Amino acid sequence: MTTELPGVEAPEGIGLFAKVDGARTPAELTALINSACDQAEKQPDGTAVILDLGEAPVEHEQWPGDVTIQTVNRWERAVRRVESLDGITIAVAQGTCGGHALDLLLAVDFRMGVPGLQLQLPVNDGHIWPGMLLYRLVRHLGLAAARRIVMRGADLSLGQALDLGLIDQVADDVQGAVHAATALTERMADRETAVRRQLLLEAASVEYDDALGAHLAACERELRRLRKERPAASVPAGRSRA
Structure with a gap:
């Protein structure tokens, strides 16, 4: 447009x-x-x-x-x-x-x-x-x-x-x-922007215990994203990965 x-x-x-x-x-x-x-x-x-x-x-x-x-x-x-x-x-x-x-x-x-x-x-x-x-x-x-x-x-x-x-x-x-x-x-792309917006909106009306699950799900997605973007740790010579 x-x-x-x-x-x-x-x-x-x-x-x-x-x-x-x-x-x-x-x-x-x-x-x-x-x-x-x-x-x-x-x-x-x-x-x-x-x-x-x-x-x-x-x-x-x-x-x-x-x-x-x-x-x-x-x-x-x-x-x-x-x-x-x-x-x-x-x-x-x-x-x-x-x-x-x-x-x-x-x-x-x-x-x-x-x-x-x-x-x-x-x-x-x-x-x-x-x-x-x-x-x-x-x-x-x-x-x-x-x-x-x-x-x-x-x-x-x-x-x-x-x-x-x-x-x-x-x-x-x-x-x-x-x-x-x-x-x-x-730094605020794709659907995760909408997810954070929704979490903010719900905070005014949803009880803590009810909100916790949605926040944990968002945290889990963010942890997965960070792991994908983090370079693999280098392994010292002669030592295998655990």
Whole structure:
């Protein structure tokens, strides 16, 4: 996929870019995200997916608009695909980030904010949209912090989002920040990235004894990988291997 980030060139072999145009309808956005996920799933291990979330249109607060519940369900499933990709996912947000862009922002691994960014919860006739955004806010921040944000319904500045951990990095130099983030794919490749992400997500709700088995399985795979990469120990002359 060709990059549409202004001034950013796709790092050869590891960068897959998608510009998410907020002027599109929810159905069109769903098709775009599913297409991006289809392409990402065909890429070699270690390929990063970078989403340019752009700037929300004036009517972004009225997300998702007059749509059917089936349209909402398809959108939520598309966002979940982003969240479940094997490779690293990165989002760059600017301007006012709300509605579809905020959904995607909270679903990726690394979240970059351009100076001047504001996060705004989608509001319809005075009511916060009750989509899976609320679920992800609780997962990221805990119930108390998420409740304060949702019940106040106020915008979050870039500084506030950074303090809360909803933004990981301020990207004054977008191109440099994207290149640095994609370099992480060299050590976080293939399905093991998704495994670690899932272990982190489950830690908030799974009891220790229930989580232990999944962590031990991941540790065992990592030990096998390390043994494969470790060169065979040299054997002194005249001495056989044990």
